[in-house]
Amino acid sequence: MRVLVTGGAGFIGSHVVDGLVAAGHQVAVLDDLSTGRRENLRDDVAFHEVDLRDRAGVHGVLASFQPEVVSHQAAQTSVAVSAREPVLDAEINVVGSLHLLDGCVEHGVKRVVFASTGGAIYGEVKAPARAQLxxxxxxxxxxxxxxxxxxxxLDVYRHEHGLGSTVLRYANVYGPRQDPHGEAGVVAIFAERLLKGEPIRINAMREEGDDGCVRDYVFVDDVVKANLAAVAGEVQGTLHVATGVETRTKDIADALIAALGVECTPGRGPRRAGDLERSVLEPEARFGTPLGLDEGLKKTAEWFRGR
Ligand SMILES: NC(=O)c1ccc[n+]([C@@H]2O[C@H](COP(=O)([O-])OP(=O)(O)OC[C@H]3O[C@@H](n4cnc5c(N)ncnc54)[C@H](O)[C@@H]3O)[C@@H](O)[C@H]2O)c1
Known part of the structure; x- marks a missing residue:
């Protein structure tokens, strides 16, 4: 199939591109390189440097590539930026997405796979529950x-225009190529700092000195598997891409220190405004058993070491 991946120069999108190419799909990427990187792009995949906010640009890519499926990974991805600049967030994530959906309708795209957030959409998930769909x-x-x-x-466009869609609500995704310089992505931030011999800090869940927030960390290869199934039309509706396993920030620090074989005693910081205390999702059984955290962190640590 012809698949357009928005955000294909980014962390998750570039892995989705690799998975789609390996599965034999014809792939093109739309990305504005705002957080994505050229080095994540492949020579055998057409690249269109276009901002989602550029309606004509987005429509132009759809008109020329004529994809059957659009994998929509591009977004303003930072919760902190969205809190500081909600208009910017909405311009990219809402209006930009509407430019894309309108173009999909106009150019006969069959299905959109949308990268949504299971980690943020439910608000606080009180222990011991896992968020249910x-x-x-x-x-x-x-x-x-x-x-x-x-x-x-997407519900409206399905109802009004017959545009098919699958929504994948990701938990906290980690793995090779994640940006270690952002405000989120604790695995990448810790891995980079530990390798440079820089201190790391566990921000509190409630009180400084506790073991940090509880999250559901899913390895990027499992996210790719879910995307491949969604692009192929094997799963529909809204699904979680998660492990269902709760992990504290300190567990991540300990496991990475062990995986990298470095010496470090993590510091402690206060709670960060806006951080959810706990987010854990009921995993989707159809995606099989996800990779365990220790294994996933080892692979991630190896990649950061090899950079
Ligand atoms: N990383 C996670 O834990 C996580 C969790 C839940 C959902 N998601 C979602 O998964 C998707 C991929 O996230 P990621 O972690 O790979 O982040 P990322 O920042 O690495 O990837 C986002 C990509 O979108 C591109 N982009 C941003 N604004 C754009 C614009 N206006 N026009 C065109 N391209 C633009 C960036 O250049 C980048 O390549 C996002 O939709 C994100 O919201 C990520």
Missing amino acids: DWVPKPLSPYACSKLAVERY
């Missing part, structure tokens, strides 16, 4: 609002 979303950030808005627009 039938829970009413309770976004607590502009980023989560914008992702939920696109999910709802």
Whole structure:
């Protein structure tokens, strides 16, 4: 199939591109390289440097490539940026996505696979629960609002225009190529700092000195598997891409220190404004058993070491 991957120069998108090419699909990438990197692009995949906010540019790519499926990974991905600049977040994530969906309708795209957030869309997930797909979303950030808005627009476009869609609500994704310089992506940040011999800090869940927030960390290869199934039309509707395993920030620090074989005593920091205390999702059984954290962190540590 012809598949357009938005955000294909980014962390997850570039792995999705690799998976699609390996599965024999014809792939093109749309990305504005705002957080994505040229080195993540492949020579055998056409690249269109276009901003989602550029309606004509987005429509032009759809008109020329004529994809059957669009894998929509591009986004303003930072919760913190969305809190500081909610208008920017909405311009990219909501209006930019609408440019894409309108273009999909105009150019006969069959299906859109949308990268949504399971980690942020439910708000606080109180222990010991795992968020269930039938829970009413309770976004607590502009980023989560914008992702939920696109999910709802996809319902409307299915109803009004017959545009098929699959929504993948990712937990916290980690793995090779994740940006270690952002405000999120603790695995990448810790791996990079530990390798440079720089201190790392565990931000508190509630009180400084606790073991940090609880998250559900899923390895990027498992996210690719889910995307391949969604692109092929093997799964539909809204699904979690998660492990269902709760992990604290300190567990990540300990496992990475062990995987990298470095000496470090993590420091402790205060709670960061806007951080959810706990987010764990009920995993989708159809995606099989996800890779365990120790194994995934070892692979990630190896990649950061080899950079
Ligand atoms: N990483 C996670 O833990 C996680 C969790 C839940 C959902 N997601 C979603 O997965 C998707 C991929 O995230 P990622 O972690 O790979 O982040 P990333 O920043 O590496 O990838 C995002 C890509 O989108 C591109 N982009 C951003 N704004 C754009 C614009 N206006 N026009 C065109 N391209 C633009 C960036 O250049 C980048 O290549 C995003 O939609 C994100 O919201 C990620």
